[in-house]
Amino acid sequence: MEVTLTENPEPLPYDAILFASFGGPEQQEDVVPFLRNVTRGRGIPDERLEVVGEHYRKLGGRSPINDQNRDLISRFEAALAEAGIDLPVYWGNRNWAPYTSDVVGRIHAEGHRRVLAVATSAYSSYSSCRQYREDYAKALVANDLVGEMEIEKVRAYFDHPGFLEPVRDGVRAALAQMRAAGHDPRRTRVLFSTHSIPHVMSQASGPAHKTADDPSAGEVGGWYVAQHLAGCRWVMEQLAETGADNVDALPEWELVYQSRSGAPHVPWLEPDINDRLTELSEDGGTEAVVVVPIGFVTDHVEVVWDLDTEAAETAEELGLAFTRVATPGTDARFVDALVDLVREHVEPGHAPQAVSEVGVVGDTCGTLCCLNGSAHARPVPREGVPLDTVEQIARAMQADEEMTALIAEEQEAHRGAEVPA
Ligand SMILES: CC1=C(CCC(=O)O)c2cc3nc(cc4[nH]c(cc5[nH]c(cc1n2)c(C)c5CCC(=O)O)c(CCC(=O)O)c4C)C(CCC(=O)O)=C3C
Ligand SMILES: [Fe+2]
Incomplete structure (x- = not known):
């Protein structure tokens, strides 16, 4: 058979894109129902959720995340069209309307069967990667589409240049601003x-890791931290290489953590940003800090509350000059990076753009990838049950009574949710 130029001999393997995000409340009435969704299955009483939701209350009950996603999606659609990629984009959230399960039902009703998911989370870990894949699996189960529809997620993109370049430029501008305000780069x-x-969760992040069941498993995880450090290093090296800064006076940098929750006796990654600010101030030698939310894609509540409000207050009390760099947000380079991640899947032979060696380049997620082995992971891995693909996760969920009950409860809680305009 002769193949003409206008005919694509191999049709695109995907027919729709799922833009997947965390979701957030739109108004005060949504705050507790949203937090119930985030913490479902953990039996946290509403009184406790009120305490947890205090920062949402103070921000008027509305998280900026949904508006930021609406904006990002419309730019993503335009960039896909410009790149000649003719795939419809659907928006689905884990914890607020439009819910992934509702959207997956709609994607199917509109005739699509192979879905490529792009999540607003750039790193590998249970919370930032596998939990999204579990969410797609739940949506397949809830809509009775297991075996009927496929959903695949693009790789962790923390080291895509389109994600890191806006961060680099933000750091450069912030350092120039500090210098202009009279702060010595060495301080x-x-x-x-x-x-x-x-x-x-941190230890379990990445494709293979030791577990209590299998301490002999080849590689140790730890990709979450390794990926962050790789991105931070690249940004700082770029500042030196691109010459806009005096290399000798390039400031010191480090990775700190924020937004810890959970029981105090459970160890989480440290130092907390506020504790570190206090230490730096006590040690002397620091008069100004440039805070870079490299772990986040947009300026949502973790950024505008935990950094712009809390950490900024800590710095002010300590007399440290403080500035916060923007997240990639809707920077055109980041939007193009999302398109490029789609290209990795729809254009055979398209080389992934990655500035580090740490990333999941290609589909290297395995059964153990980002499974944290704690109460969060669902379904819990069992001997001989593969949990590599979204479909396999969905099949394991179907075989698990507790899980199917939880999915039914979730569907009930979402019933009647309006897709916000
Ligand atoms: C790694 C990571 C990301 C980045 C990756 C990604 O973006 O996905 C992220 C993002 C976000 N986290 C967010 C909000 C929340 N995270 C919580 C709780 C938790 N996050 C965790 C981790 C992460 N979280 C963990 C280990 C927990 C505790 C256990 C659990 O609950 O799984 C809780 C519960 C309250 C509490 O426990 O204090 C809330 C309300 C919002 C929305 C912001 C908005 O509304 O603008 C966003 C984008
Ligand atoms: Fe979170």
């Missing part, structure tokens, strides 16, 4: 900040 410190996670 200025760059604090890269990311979401703290429990030690067990």
Whole structure:
């Protein structure tokens, strides 16, 4: 058969894109129901959720995350069109409307069967990667689509240049601003900040890791921290290489953590940004800090509350000059990076762009990838049950009574949710 130029001999393997995010409340009435969704299955009473939700209350009950996603999605759609990639984009959240399960039902009803998911989370860990894949699996179970629809997630993209370049330029501008304000670069410190996670989750992040069941498993995890450090190093090396800064006076940098939650006796990644600010101030030698939320994609509540409000207050009390760099947000380079991640899947032979060697380049997620081995992981891995693909996770969920009950409860809680305009 003759193949003409206008005919694609191999049709695109995907027919829709799922833009997947965390979700957030839109108004005060949504705060507790949203937190119930985030903490479902852990039996946390509403009184406790009120305490947890205090920062949402103070921000008027509305998280900026949904508006930021609406903006990002419309730019992503335009960039896909410009790149000639003709795939519809659907938006689905883990914890607020539009819910992933509702959207997956709609994607199917509109005739699509092979879905490529792009999540607003750039790193490997249970919270930042596998939990999204579990969410897609739940949506397949809830809509009775296991075996009927496939969902695949793009790789961790923390080291895509389109994610890191806007961060680099933000750090450069912030350092120039500190210098202009009279702060000596040698007394200025760059604090890269990311979401703290429990030690067990951190150790389990990445494709293969030791577990209590299998202490002999080849590689140790720890990708979450390794990926962050690789990104931070690249940013600082770029500042030196691109010459806009006096290399000798390039400030010191480190990775710190924020937004810890959970029981105090459970170890999470440290130091907390506020504790570190206190130490730096006590040690002397630091008069200004540039805070870089490298762990996040947009300026959502973890950024505008935990950094711009809490950490900024800590710095002010300590007399440290403070500035916070923007997240990639809707920077055109980041939008193009999302398109490029789609290209990795739809254009055979398209080389992944990655500035580090640490990333999951290609689909190297395995059964143990980012499974944290704690109460969060669902379904819990069992001997001989593969949990590599979203479909396999969904099949394991179907075989687990407790899990199917939880999915039914979730569906009930979501019933009647309006897709916010
Ligand atoms: C690694 C990571 C990211 C980055 C990756 C990604 O972006 O996915 C992230 C993002 C976010 N986390 C967010 C909000 C929350 N995270 C919580 C709780 C937790 N996060 C965790 C980790 C992460 N979280 C963990 C280990 C927990 C405790 C256990 C659990 O509950 O799984 C809780 C419960 C309250 C509490 O426990 O104090 C809330 C309300 C929002 C929305 C912000 C908005 O509304 O603008 C966003 C983008
Ligand atoms: Fe979180």
